[in-house]
Amino acid sequence: MSVPDASLVVSDLHVQFGAFVAVHDVSFDAHPGEVRFLIGPNGAGKTTCIDAITGLSKGTGTARFGDKELLGSPAQKIVRLGVGRTFQTASVFAQLSVLQNLDIAAGLRRSPVSLLRARRGVDASVERALEETGLGTVRDLPAGMLSHGQKQWLEIGMLLVQDAKVLLLDEPVAGMSQDERTATGELLGRVAANRVVVVVEHDMDFMRSFATRVTVLHQGRVLSEGSVAEIQADPRVQEVYLGTAGALSGALAPGAEEVD
């Protein structure tokens, strides 16, 4: 398969904390136009993969975005290469308004001098992100007052404003209502049209509805990879999620998602 310039290709990623190997030679790739899912039980190493790619943890192997190597650079440099992420616990600036949060994210490419000026008007990219995420009506509220779902959308909006080409989302729908999940899934579908979107998830239902391709991690290794139908049919995946092989409709069926 040919690798387009704007793809994320991770190969042999290895992350170790002391003697404990959290991620063991994991490889996967993600391309614009697909919503890529990383799933797996607790401790499978999903978040650790994202941490290593974004510079929060040290990892070995390679993680290339186009022709740029990401591993080994400080976090802020990786962001400047166009790789953005969200966090399990939504981390927005609680005391700043929604608009200010988005505006800060847009500041990446501003000159130092313009940083010293007050904000006049709203950047077009900020307007677009407000519209895209449906946060236009709460633009002047402090971000700390948003609902949990809105905070996640704000984080995604900040990535859009940042003009991130790779979006790594860590459990974006945890704690969301069913309607919010659907809205988030649709948002991801739109966003993924010209960007790489990688979603770390627990929620099987959500995965089934919106994933294009899925990688299943287990104990730091890749267990299975393929379309939703393919991984659902994989007996090893069923074993990991159920403890026994056999029942197809168990963990992977609606309503049987894990609880953290």
Add this chain to the structure above:
Amino acid sequence: MTKFTTRLPLIGIGVFAVLLLVVAPAVLSEHWISNLGKYCCLAIAAVGIGLAWGRGGMLVMGQGVFFGLGAYAMAMHLTLETAGPGALPGFMILYDPLAPLPAFWEPFRSEVFTLVAIVLLPVIVSAILGYALFKRRVKGAYFAILTQALAVALAVLISSTIRETGGDTGLSNFKYFFGYVLNDEANKLMVYLIAAALLVVCLLAVWQFNRSRFGELLVATRDAEERVRFLGYDPANIKLFAFVVAAVMASIGGAMFVPIVGIITPQEIGASASILMIAGVALGGRASLFGPALGAMAIGWGQSSLGSSWPEGWIYILGLIFIFVILFLPMGLSSLFDRAKGLIRRSSDEPGPATPELREVVK
């Protein structure tokens, strides 16, 4: 309405400027003008602390260092100016009339060099220290303790180099200030006006910082440093900038302190002096615009009036201010003002949202 509220701080600075520059000289005696000038110098340093600590979350416990750099740069120049061209400062003659002037004194004969040094010395020192600490993510209490340690070290160094710096007795007996006779009443007023004007300029600068994108970024860094990294900024650079600006302001305050008070000693720049500067900022309100300046003036006033008439009591009061403000009013007296404003707005305008999250935001 929104236009008015955003302009409100600017109007406040205007009123403050008129009070300091027009009203005060008209109504106050020469003695009180000199005192007010001293408070202005402390307030200039405090405005910088408000930026670094209140907005940036860096508890700078050693601003005496930068206050001292400016003060000693100015004092060395005034000492040399008083001694006259080619002559040794008086205190050096006492030790050894034939000794050469120490090499680091020589450039301070120049007026231009002195003025440049007052700005550049704190920039260099704070940039090196800040770079070393922020890049290695030293923060919180570690940062506070290290800055305080630097203040102790500098004060001890000056105390012990009596031949080069005047030691514990400090530098004093300045007769001229850039050609003007300091004893002259009109010139004293001029020096006061310079200090007061510089305070207004610093307030304007911080007002602009706070409303700029940089100000938002600084608050964001204070509240969630690691998150800022994932917006593509290096938080170390953001903090470094605020730290350097605060250092320059402290240095300017120190430089003006010298001609107004007429003496600078290591006691004015050491650990307790640095803590006194923090006291004013904490009392007034670290994150507000006027809080640090007004708090510093209040503490300065207490120090020079109560501190001399009732020294035992003053120390107890100072100690209690620290304890009570930090315990009950962490955001200082200015937060009372904000709370009152909030109450009025809530009763008149719309019912304010009272979700638990809002309380978190306010906190």
Add this chain to the structure above:
Amino acid sequence: MDELLPPLLNGTALGALLLLAALGLTLTFGQMGVINMAHGEFIMAGAFVAYVTQQVIPSSDLSIPLALPLAFVVAGFLGLLLEVTIIQWMYRRPLDTLLATVGVALILQQAALQIFPAQGVPVEKPSWLDGQIDVLGYEWPLRQVFTIVLAAACVAALAAWLKYSSFGRRIRATVQNRDLAETSGVATRSVDRITFFVGSGLAGVAGVAASLIGGTNSQMGVQYIIPAFLVVVAGGIGQIAGTVIAALAVGIAMTFFAYWTSGSLAQVLAFVLVVIFLQIRPQGLFTVRTRGLA
């Protein structure tokens, strides 16, 4: 060797004194995250206890050994009082504990100034500390040896207490996860109080040692607090072994600097040393990894 031995031995003694001053801080700062700037004044309180004990029991041979446990209890109760009145309200605001305790330090200094003579008080050392022992030709004063023995005893006692007693386990549980410890039946409030009592009490012991070496006056706490904190910072939070090494390193380095340059320059150099050290081993080494960025 003749050149190096005296500063090495004197430096070790200074390091031991710094260690005594820093040991209690390691406990309160490291284990509890409280930055107690009044710790220096607890040292001062210990020194004044030594003085007062000597007024009651004139024989310094007896009064000093008696003053050690007394100072521990007095300083410990001061710490307990501080914890109950102020610190317990601010466990989630560590930087604010620093500022509030600065206020406490000011008040304690002023109180000492009014109770005792301003120029300070003399504390006589016991006769069994007169004299020297011969170390490779250097006459090492016995009181320096005493400081080292005292520091070693305190470190051993504290380490054993934290490691082997059930209370030590409860402290560690509280440090690692306060909420979980609470739900597992650990009375975190009493853990806090006892930790603070012991940490402050150690300052009292340090004060007795300090009274035998330097002056005993209302400003002596100021002199010890910053070097003690530098030791804790360099040693790593909550690491007793780190504190021991850092205290000895700072003590020996400062003594050598003072031999080569001057006492005041030594302080500046010690500061630079700690900053450089933090470049190599910043606090990041000791932080606990958690998910998210909370």
